[in-house]
Amino acid sequence: MFKKVLVAEDLDSISIAVVQVLEELQVPVIHHVKYCDEGLLKVKKALAEKEPYDLMITDLSFKSDHRKVTLNSGDELVEAVNKVQPELKKIVFSIEDKSYRIKTLFNELGINAYVTKGRNSISELRNAIESTFNNEEKILSSDLSFNFNDKALIEIESYDISILKLLSQGYILESISREFKDSSITPNGTSSIEKRINKLKIYFKANNNVHLIAIAKDFGLV
Amino acid sequence: MFKKVLVAEDLDSISIAVVQVLEELQVPVIHHVKYCDEGLLKVKKALAEKEPYDLMITDLSFKSDHRKVTLNSGDELVEAVNKVQPELKKIVFSIEDKSYRIKTLFNELGINAYVTKGRNSISELRNAIESTFNNEEKILSSDLSFNFNDKALIEIESYDISILKLLSQGYILESISREFKDSSITPNGTSSIEKRINKLKIYFKANNNVHLIAIAKDFGLV
DNA sequence: TCATGCTTTACGGTTTCCCGTAAGGATAAC
């Protein structure tokens, strides 16, 4: 079993259960942090001391409070950790169940397992830890099981996300066009952007921009 | 201390910690349900058997799964319980930290305490349980502490929520007006609705309808 | 009864969205 595990989870009510699972699995060293920044720090320190972690379990969303932080989410934490210790195994344990979000975690951040917090997530988590230890790949908790090859949501690319983000921030077409020109993102004509939004509306069966953003929010795209 | 407590919480990773707290407080009978419907059932049964609960601790949001349910949220559970056992003490334990949501829980559903899930919520929860037992009123976890008399957010009422809901479903002003006329909701002139939306935009500092809905989604209003 | 103030509704002008069509420009095949 793993020898040294880091848990990044802000809610104390949840971290208790996660640590319990690790104890049951006889993990000798278990560390727990409540902030992403702390997590990165611990990973770096362990690495410098030649006693690196061999597993990290992290949440995605962290509450913000008085404390000033540079890493705001589990995504950012994983990204940062990948730069210093890319071979570290990573399990994400979160309430998020939107396939688009989860896919990018596997495909772009290279996590090893994803477990949704749910009614039986503790046993799911235990299984995921064991499977990860056995070098299985792309482990998903059983209540999810969507098709990884499903093209549908993959086709929505970062360009679309940028548009949706700006729309959701109250930008009008012309402002988006200007913004794209400034950032040298192409295409950036108002007409092209308009057409792209139209495709999104057809794809998501949205009547208008307001509807579209509501749907995008539901999908966790923005 | 309380003699019989019901915990309604769908996430197993959290319920473990809640039950632990109750055990530490020497509560002799602790029941736990993962669905709101189950919760109501247990309250009714206990009442019929003349061994009613004296405290209920509930989450607000419950994940939906294959199972068909009539009560979808903690709010609905509390409302239903109030009809059969109004004197039952109620603590809400949720991640929600929006003041207007919490205020309505106290003012309209008569809950006794509200604890946000956070970095130190377990001790907060313990305190809230003890304070509730000592008949204190309107107990809030310390990281919240907003002013109960603050008018600002209370003014967003169900009428506004209805508008936001319909907007987020792609309705245009005229459709909303028709919808309201059909449901005899007043005011229902397009102009009045428009004005109300405008107020919301000012209040939430939104540039346009798209922006407004994005914000409303973030606030969990729709 | 009338005056007053508040809420609701109506109206008009401007901006932005919405949607179809077409022109310009790059690329690849022939």
Added chain:
DNA sequence: GTTATCCTTACGGGAAACCGTAAAGCATGA
């Protein structure tokens, strides 16, 4: 070099949103 095709951009007309102002409806109190 020409043609075909795709992608990007431009344009225009109608719908809806946006925003200020004014009228109508409806209470309340003198």
